[in-house]
């Protein structure tokens with residue numbers, strides 16, 4: 001029997017915990033069971049008390065004090081400790097039935113998603129190929145205010161892509177805090193961001209992101225590299241990055257407004273699809289009245 005879960009991830013302050021709260025609220029409204037796991041050893045503000053909390057295993061504050069580590073080193077130590085004590089997770093998660101959606105609220109340190117192999121190791125343990133056999137997807141949040149600055153947006157998109165490659169999980173990318181850009185960006189403009197259109201960088205509305213011509217950065221051409229390094233042609237670098245995103249054609253974003261129940265419901269249906277939640281639920285036993293009606297209709 002498989003279990004179902006979503007890893008909520010993204011940069012610091014992207015709105016992960018707020019999204020978890022909205023998701024739990026929505027699941028309660030539609031009468032679905034969920035199990036909320038906090039994996040951020042530094043977190044202290046929750047809309048719902050976590051059912052399982054890494055801080056009951058290890059706290060970042062204690063680690064920083066006892067090991068004389070900074071917040072990032074401390075976080076890595078906490079994750080290494082979790083990986084040495086995985087029964088902390090399995091004891092709580094093993095008994096859950098397949099009706100539950102297990103929500104993992106992750107820390108915001110971007111290094112965890114981009115180049116430290118700790119999360120992939122945790123995923124191996126949690127996922128279908130591991131002992132906990134959870135059908136998992138990642139929900140990667142990026143703040144919608146990034147769309148106001150294209151360079152920031154593409155940098156964020158690259159971090160989402162890097163996480164996708166590193167995690168090797170079905171991914172649902174989400175533009176969070178949509179309420180903050182309402183009125184600033186119109187729907188047509190927004191659509192280009194939602195599908196991460198590389199041509200955005202062709203639009204000459206800011207000096208910073210301006211792209212001239214069809215030149216493509218050739219990293220094997222010393223003149224091109226010199227040009228970029230000397231600051232003469234950031235345009236070429238921008239375009240190379242944008243093309244890379246386009247070539248993968250796997251980044252698109254869903255829009256999240258936590259105050260709008262439909263928006264949260266839409267995102268839940270994408271998550272359900274990614275983890276194939278509904279396919280695994282027991283078909284409802286037909287009631288006697290259903291059978292009676294069917295016979296009557298056939299007559």
Ligand SMILES: Nc1nc2c(ncn2[C@@H]2O[C@H](COP(=O)(O)OP(=O)(O)OP(=O)(O)O)[C@@H](O)[C@H]2O)c(=O)[nH]1
Nearest residue numbers: 011012013014015016017018107108177178179258
């Ligand atoms: N306006 C607005 N603010 C939001 C929204 N979501 C989160 N915030 C605010 O953004 C800040 C960070 O939100 P969190 O949910 O704590 O973000 P997080 O990604 O869990 O943060 P870390 O765990 O510290 O990385 C808080 O002040 C929230 O109130 C949103 O949809 N709209």
